Amino acid sequence: xxxxxxxxxxxxxxxxxxxxxxxxxxxxxxxxxxxxxxxxxxxxxxxxxxxxxxxxxxxxxxxxxxxxxxxxxxxxxxxxxxxxxxxxxxxxxxxxxxxxxxxxxxxxxxxxxxxxxxxxxxxxxxxxxxxxxxxxxxxxxxxxxxxxx
Amino acid sequence: xxxxxxxxxxxxxxxxxxxxxxxxxxxxxxxxxxxxxxxxxxxxxxxxxxxxxxxxxxxxxxxxxxxxxxxxxxxxxxxxxxxxxxxxxxxxxxxxxxxxxxxxxxxxxxxxxxxxxxxxxxxxxxxxxxxxxxxxxxxxxxxxxxxxx
DNA sequence: CCATAAGATTAGAATAATTCTAGACTGCTT
DNA sequence: AAGCAGTCTAGAATTATTCTAATCTTATGG
Ligand SMILES: [Mn+2]
Ligand SMILES: [Mn+2]
Ligand SMILES: [Zn+2]
Ligand SMILES: [Zn+2]
Numbered sequence: 626x627x628x629x630x631x632x633x634x635x636x637x638x639x640x641x642x643x644x645x646x647x648x649x650x651x652x653x654x655x656x657x658x659x660x661x662x663x664x665x666x667x668x669x670x671x672x673x674x675x676x677x678x679x680x681x682x683x684x685x686x687x688x689x690x691x692x693x694x695x696x697x698x699x700x701x702x703x704x705x706x707x708x709x710x711x712x713x714x715x716x717x718x719x720x721x722x723x724x725x726x727x728x729x730x731x732x733x734x735x736x737x738x739x740x741x742x743x744x745x746x747x748x749x750x751x752x753x754x755x756x757x758x759x760x761x762x763x764x765x766x767x768x769x770x771x772x773x774x
Numbered sequence: 775x776x777x778x779x780x781x782x783x784x785x786x787x788x789x790x791x792x793x794x795x796x797x798x799x800x801x802x803x804x805x806x807x808x809x810x811x812x813x814x815x816x817x818x819x820x821x822x823x824x825x826x827x828x829x830x831x832x833x834x835x836x837x838x839x840x841x842x843x844x845x846x847x848x849x850x851x852x853x854x855x856x857x858x859x860x861x862x863x864x865x866x867x868x869x870x871x872x873x874x875x876x877x878x879x880x881x882x883x884x885x886x887x888x889x890x891x892x893x894x895x896x897x898x899x900x901x902x903x904x905x906x907x908x909x910x911x912x913x914x915x916x917x918x919x920x921x922x923x
Numbered sequence: 924c925c926a927t928a929a930g931a932t933t934a935g936a937a938t939a940a941t942t943c944t945a946g947a948c949t950g951c952t953t
Numbered sequence: 954a955a956g957c958a959g960t961c962t963a964g965a966a967t968t969a970t971t972c973t974a975a976t977c978t979t980a981t982g983g
Contacts, residue, residue, distance in 0.1 A: 805960095805961095806960070806961075808960095808961065808962085810961085810962075811961090842962090842963090843962070843963040843964075844963085845962075845963045845964075845965095846961085846962055846963060849961075849962075849963090853961095867969090867970085868969095868970080
C-alpha cells in the first residue's frame with residue numbers, strides 16, 4: 626500500500642460500487658455527479674435498502690470525511706426523491722425518512738427506536754380498496770404497522 | 775336578545791355542545807377544564823369528525839375570540855392525544871394532523887390541497903398482515919391512500 | 924484550448940414547526 | 954384563608970426544513 630492510498634483510506638471511504646457506476650446513475654436521471662452527491666449517493670445506494678433521515682445521512686457522510694452541509698443533504702434527498710432514486714416516508718412528526726427501496730412495499734415502524742423495517746408487498750394483502758373520488762387517481766397506497774418497543 | 779347576549783355573540787362563539795358536557799369530557803380523562811382547553815375542545819369535539827393542524831386550530835380559536843397561545847394549542851393537542859381524545863396522524867413532513875375520530879379508520883390524503891378524508895374501516899380489507907417480530911405487539915395499522923389533485 | 928454564459932448546485936442565513944421550562948394558577952388540606 | 958402539591962400556560966429556545974445569493978459546471982464557439 627502506497628502512502629497516498631493509506632491517506633485516502635484514513636480520510637475518506639472508497640465507494641463500494643465503482644464511482645463510475647454511481648456517476649452514471651446520477652447522469653441517467655439528469656443530475657450532475659458533483660463531489661457532494663457522489664458521497665451521498667454512495668452511502669445511499671451502495672449498500673442494501675436503507676431508511677435514512679437527513680440527520681443520519683449527514684452524520685454518516687461527515688464521519689466518512691465528506692465535506693457537505695446539512696442543507697445540501699436536504700436538497701439532495703429531495704432531488705433524488707423527485708428523480709425516483711428515493712421515496713419519502715412520513716411516519717413520525719419529528720423527522721422524515723427517505724427510503725432507498727423504491728419498489729412497492731410496506732413498513733413496520735418501531736415506535737420506541739424510531740426504526741423502520743420493510744415488509745414485502747406479498748406479506749400484506751389489501752383485498753378491498755375504495756376508488757379515488759371524482760376523476761382523481763390513486764398515486765400510492767401506504768400501509769404502516771406500528772409496533773411497540 | 776339582551777345587550778349582554780349580543781356582546782357575547784360578537785366576542786366569542788357559544789359552544790354547540792353545552793359547556794358542562796365539554797367540561798365533563800375533560801374531567802373524565804383527568805384534565806382540568808381551563809378556559810383555554812374549553813375553547814379548544816369545543817372546536818374539536820362539538821362538530822363532526824375533523825382533521826386539524828396546530829395552526830388551523832389556533833386560527834379558528836383565535837378568530838372566535840379565544841385568548842390562547844400557539845404553544846398552548848400544541849400542548850393541548852398532545853395532551854388530548856395522550857388521553858385518547860384525539861389521534862395523531864403523520865402523513866405530511868411539514869405538519870402533523872390531529873384527528874377527532876379516534877375509532878379505527880383509514881384515510882385518503884389529497885396531495886395538492888393537503889386535506890384528509892376518512893375511509894370507513896369496512897371499505898378497506900387487509901386480508902393478510904404479518905405478525906409483529908419477537909414478543910412485540912401491533913399497536914396500530916394505518917392505511918393511507920394518496921391521491922393526486 | 925480558453926472565454927463566456929446559461930443553468931445547476933451549494934450552503935449560510937432565514938423561517939416555520941415544535942418543544943421546553945419558569946412562572947402563574949388551581950384546588951386540596953388543614 | 955394560608956400553604957402546598959401539582960397542573961397548566963405561553964414566551965423563549967430549539968430543531969427540522971426551506972430559501973436564495975453566490976459559486977460551480979458544462980456546453981458552446983472563437
Ligand atoms: Mn421540530
Ligand atoms: Mn419545518
Ligand atoms: Zn422501506
Ligand atoms: Zn380520520
